Amino acid sequence: MAIAQCPSCNKSISSKHTVCPHCDVELGNISEDELRRLSVRNRIKKQQSITNYSFLALILFLGGFLYMYWQHPVEGSIEMYAAKSAIGIGMVWYLINRVILVILKKKK
Structure with missing residues (x-):
């Protein structure tokens, strides 16, 4: 087994x-045809999931940026650190998701 x-x-x-x-x-x-269809369906589901994560990352990035733009937090305050952290995490998360999507699209 x-x-x-x-x-x-x-x-x-x-x-x-x-x-x-x-x-x-x-x-x-x-059958082989059904196996191929299942494989394609699973790859599409995974791509959609990663795309959703990239949208969340983009929202996090834009939220931090817009908070800094409109609220003008004081340098060194918790709000400034939170906004910069949101920008950094959102940007890195977005870039990682986009790289994963490119890799998934090249794998066929």
């Missing part, structure tokens, strides 16, 4: 399972 990954949900299952216990996909009589 070996550990395999379900082609639908990518969770670990036993190689002797005929039906995935996580997503109820029948593994015994699945």
